[in-house]
Amino acid sequence: MVVKQSSANYNLLTRSSALETRIFPELSDDRGDQGSPPPRQLQAGVTLAKRYAIQEVIGIGGMGSVYRARDMHFPSVTKLVAVKEMINSAPDPLVRETIVQNFEREANLLATLQHPSIPRISDYFTVESRSYLVLEFIHGKDLEAIINEANGFLPEDQVLSWAIELCDVLDYLHKHKPDPIIFRDMKPSNVMVNHNGDVILVDFGIAKTFQTGIKGTMIGTEGYSPPEQYRGEATPSADIYAMGATIHHALTRRDPRLEPPFSFSERPIRRINSSVSPDLETVVNTALEYNPESRFGSAADMKHALTAVARKTGALVRSPQTGTIQASGIKPLWSFKCEDEIRGTPTLFQGTLYIGSYDNNLYALGAADGKFQWKYPTDGGIVSRPALFEGNVYIGSEDKRLHVISTRSGKVVWTYFTNGPIRSSPRIAEGHIFIGSDDNHLHAVNLNSGRMAWRFETADPVRSTPFVMNDLVYAGCETGDYYAIDFRGELKWRFRAKRAITSSTVGLGQVLYFSSVDGTLYSLDSRNGWVIWRFRLGKASISTPCVIDDFVFVGAADGFIYAVEAKSSKEIWRFRTEHQVNGSPVVYKDSLYCGSVDGSLYCLEYRTGRLRWKFGTEGAITGTPLVYDDIVYIGSTDHQVYALLA
Numbered sequence: 001m002v003v004k005q006s007s008a009n010y011n012l013l014t015r016s017s018a019l020e021t022r023i024f025p026e027l028s029d030d031r032g033d034q035g036s037p038p039p040r041q042l043q044a045g046v047t048l049a050k051r052y053a054i055q056e057v058i059g060i061g062g063m064g065s066v067y068r069a070r071d072m073h074f075p076s077v078t079k080l081v082a083v084k085e086m087i088n089s090a091p092d093p094l095v096r097e098t099i100v101q102n103f104e105r106e107a108n109l110l111a112t113l114q115h116p117s118i119p120r121i122s123d124y125f126t127v128e129s130r131s132y133l134v135l136e137f138i139h140g141k142d143l144e145a146i147i148n149e150a151n152g153f154l155p156e157d158q159v160l161s162w163a164i165e166l167c168d169v170l171d172y173l174h175k176h177k178p179d180p181i182i183f184r185d186m187k188p189s190n191v192m193v194n195h196n197g198d199v200i201l202v203d204f205g206i207a208k209t210f211q212t213g214i215k216g217t218m219i220g221t222e223g224y225s226p227p228e229q230y231r232g233e234a235t236p237s238a239d240i241y242a243m244g245a246t247i248h249h250a251l252t253r254r255d256p257r258l259e260p261p262f263s264f265s266e267r268p269i270r271r272i273n274s275s276v277s278p279d280l281e282t283v284v285n286t287a288l289e290y291n292p293e294s295r296f297g298s299a300a301d302m303k304h305a306l307t308a309v310a311r312k313t314g315a316l317v318r319s320p321q322t323g324t325i326q327a328s329g330i331k332p333l334w335s336f337k338c339e340d341e342i343r344g345t346p347t348l349f350q351g352t353l354y355i356g357s358y359d360n361n362l363y364a365l366g367a368a369d370g371k372f373q374w375k376y377p378t379d380g381g382i383v384s385r386p387a388l389f390e391g392n393v394y395i396g397s398e399d400k401r402l403h404v405i406s407t408r409s410g411k412v413v414w415t416y417f418t419n420g421p422i423r424s425s426p427r428i429a430e431g432h433i434f435i436g437s438d439d440n441h442l443h444a445v446n447l448n449s450g451r452m453a454w455r456f457e458t459a460d461p462v463r464s465t466p467f468v469m470n471d472l473v474y475a476g477c478e479t480g481d482y483y484a485i486d487f488r489g490e491l492k493w494r495f496r497a498k499r500a501i502t503s504s505t506v507g508l509g510q511v512l513y514f515s516s517v518d519g520t521l522y523s524l525d526s527r528n529g530w531v532i533w534r535f536r537l538g539k540a541s542i543s544t545p546c547v548i549d550d551f552v553f554v555g556a557a558d559g560f561i562y563a564v565e566a567k568s569s570k571e572i573w574r575f576r577t578e579h580q581v582n583g584s585p586v587v588y589k590d591s592l593y594c595g596s597v598d599g600s601l602y603c604l605e606y607r608t609g610r611l612r613w614k615f616g617t618e619g620a621i622t623g624t625p626l627v628y629d630d631i632v633y634i635g636s637t638d639h640q641v642y643a644l645l646a
Contacts, residue, residue: 041065042085047072048132049125052083063087063099064130068137071122080137081122088129103131106204109181110135117169117201138202139195143188143246147253153273156280159250160310165199166191166243167303168331174236174299182234186242187224188249223256228292230261237292240302244287244295251276251284264288279309307645311591311612330615333631333643334370338363342635345385345425345584345623347393349407353626354393355635356382362395362403363641364410367633370643374410378403384425385465385624387433389447396422396435402445414450418443420461424475425504429468430487434475436462442475444489454489460500465544467505467512470526474512476501482514484529493529497522502542503554504584508566515541515554521564523552533569537562544584544624546592551606553592555581561594561602563609573609577602579620588627588646593634595621601634601644615644 042065046054052069059066064085071079086103090096103124110121110133123134143162147154166186173181185203192200220229226241245256248264252272259267265288269281283305289295296302340359347354353367358381364373380398387394392413393405398421404413420438427434432453433445438461444453460478467474472492476482480497498518505514511532512524517540523532538558546553551572552564557580563572578598585594592606597620603612619638626633632644 042067048083048127049123051123052081052132052134054083055080058082069134071134082119082135082137084133084135086131086133088131100131103133107133110204113173113176113181113204115169115172117165117199118172118204119200119202138192138200140193140200142202143191143193143199143250146193147188147250150253153253153275154250156251156276156313159247160280160306160313161197162191162193162199162250163243163247164303164306164310166201166246167299167306169199169201170236170239170243170299171303174239180236182236183239183242184220184229184234185224186239186246187221188246191246221257222261223259226292227262227290235292236298237295240287240295240299241289241292243299243302244284247284248288251280262290277309277313279312280306283309330613330644332615333645335643336363336365336370336372336641338639338641340381340639341619341637342639342641343381343383343622343637344635346626346633346635346641347386347388348626348628348633349388349393352407353633353641354386354388354395354407355633355641356384356386356395356397357635357639358382360397360399362386362393362405364393364407365641367628367631367643370641376403376405376410376412380421383423387426387428389428394426394428394433396424396426396437398422400437400439402426402433402435402443404450416443416445416450416452423461423463425465427466427468427473432487434466434468434473436464436466436475436477438463440477442466442473442483442485444473444487456483456485456489456491458483463502464514465504467507469507469512470510472526474505474507474526476503476505476514476516478502480516480518482524482529484526495524495529495531499540500542504544506545506547508547511566513545513547513552513566515543515545515556517542519556521545521552521554521562521569523566523569535562535564535569535571539580542582546585546587548587548606553585553587553594553606555583555585555594555596557582559596559598561585561592561604561609563606575602575604575609575611582620582622584624586625586627588632591646593625593627593632593646595623595625595634595636597622599636599638601625601632601642603632603646615642617642 042054051072055068057065058068064087067083069081069083071081088096088099107124119136121135190203192202224242224245226238229238251269269276338357342357344356351367353365356362360378361375363375378397378399382397384396391407393407395403400418402416418437418439422437424436431447436442440458441455442462443455446453458477459481462477464476473485478500480499482495484492497516500517503515505512510526512526515521519537519540521535537556539556541556543555550566552566555561559577561575577596580597583595585592587606592604595601599617600614602614617636617638619636621636623635630646632646635641
């Protein structure tokens with residue numbers, strides 16, 4: 001067993017003496033076997049390679065120690081590193097050569113890996129019979145120490161978050177090119193939890209590239225290793241079993257090394273810790289199946305199953321120190337960086353994502369991978385949402401024009417000029433494009449010719465997206481006037497809010513819903529403009545409502561997302577973000593997605609308002625998320641477009 005000597009309980013990249021004894025019996029550090037003390041450790045103050053000043057021992061293994069050291073190549077700052085030592089004292093020359101080869105293999109292997117949950121290697125060298133790896137120093141504790149020091153059981157939410165991260169790094173290793181890498185020693189003592197609450201997988205000394213059909217020496221840790229690993233078979237499925245054993249240990253505090261091998265079914269998780277959800281217990285039991293064929297097919301499959309549990313249970317990723325929500329369990333599938341802020345909303349069509357940026361460009365990106373396809377330049381910022389119709393994409397720009405671009409070539413088909421910047425999104429219906437402009441007009445443009453059919457004068461700029469229902473076009477303007485216009489461009493009725501209507505309209509049946517800067521969510525009769533009800537928000541709103549299942553959802557400048565009963569205007573719930581909610585919510589399956597100026601995208605259970613997860617960006621989110629085929633697409637003023645698993 002690894003001996004913990006430092007208060008930080010840091011055992012970066014150490015091996016258990018029991019494991020080393022199984023591989024190299026002549027290297028046992030047990031005095032009863034050898035009759036001699038273990039090799040002498042380096043003392044504080046010793047400098048290795050004229051660069052690394054040893055500070056203290058932070059871990060002891062069967063073949064040497066791990067030290068905390070200061071890298072003296074950076075004299076102006078205190079840069080700490082972990083120095084892993086391997087003492088080669090084997091009398092057999094063949095064994096000595098094998099040890100050196102394993103050391104060099106570990107160094108070379110680590111040099112090829114780039115993942116946030118794998119420590120970075122910076123150097124390796126040999127001094128006489130001792131070889132050293134220099135690695136990133138992890139500030140934190142290993143998971144075994146956290147389990148042992150906990151007062152009671154660890155929260156399921158926290159264990160679930162760590163498990164998702166660990167499956168992500170195993171998936172990375174198993175998909176490594178040119179050859180998959182099998183870790184072979186997943187266990188709590190090889191998992192570091194840093195001060196940010198993220199996990200780091202350590203000790204790659206026995207990791208190996210996977211070759212089908214080739215057996216090796218039995219290697220691993222008893223209790224965590226699956227049956228086939230005892231027969232010398234190391235496959236990705238072995239890591240999945242060990243992952244299940246690690247989660248079982250974390251949830252039950254029952255160390256599998258002290259139990260009969262492969263006996264997890266005799267100590268069910270929920271019998272020991274009844275607070276664990278049945279869904280999580282099922283995932284762990286699947287990973288611990290005796291036959292590899294009955295386990296998850298891949299680490300990615302196990303991660304997906306764990307993520308599904310997190311969605312269902314509403315698990316939050318929380319920091320044990322602060323209790324604040326972290327984004328550590330949510331990582332983008334891809335991201336794409338534009339040249340300026342993204343303030344608007346994306347559109348998806350036939351596998352391509354279209355989104356405008358304040359760098360004046362409309363971008364076409366692969367929806368699956370975020371790869372750039374083309375961009376179309378305008379002469380002004382783009383804040384509106386593109387519309388698609390018959391192979392063309394329609395977008396307004398602050399250069400005062402409506403641009404029509406071929407989706408295939410990214411080339412202009414035609415443009416339509418207004419007398420003011422266009423911040424309204426186009427609406428296509430009945431052979432026309434309806435779009436508002438800052439020139440105080442609502443424009444109807446023929447879809448085929450690009451010529452104006454009519455334009456309706458409003459009291460102020462029209463920045464809301466026109467809504468079409470029951471043969472009428474509905475739109476608000478910045479004075480607070482709200483208009484219902486027929487397809488000939490004639491006014492049918494008019495309503496007046498106290499302040500600007502920037503929000504777009506959503507309609508259901510004969511009812512219209514929109515919000516206003518006067519701090520009110522309105523419900524109007526679409527036939528005559530009569531008010532059905534008003535709901536008072538905490539502050540102004542430019543958020544477009546979302547209506548589903550007798551719920552109306554909307555955001556406001558007071559930082560809340562509101563859920564209101566559609567028929568009665570009774571508040572059902574409200575959820576507080578950390579800044580204004582200028583974007584609009586969308587509902588997909590049983591979740592609501594909405595961004596905030598605080599830079600986060602929130603995923604809530606839409607019936608209760610319970611937070612499921614949030615994903616933080618480096619800028620405000622003012623657009624509306626797009627959710628399609630279990631993927632959420634969102635832009636941020638940090639210039640990035642993100643794709644996240646819904």
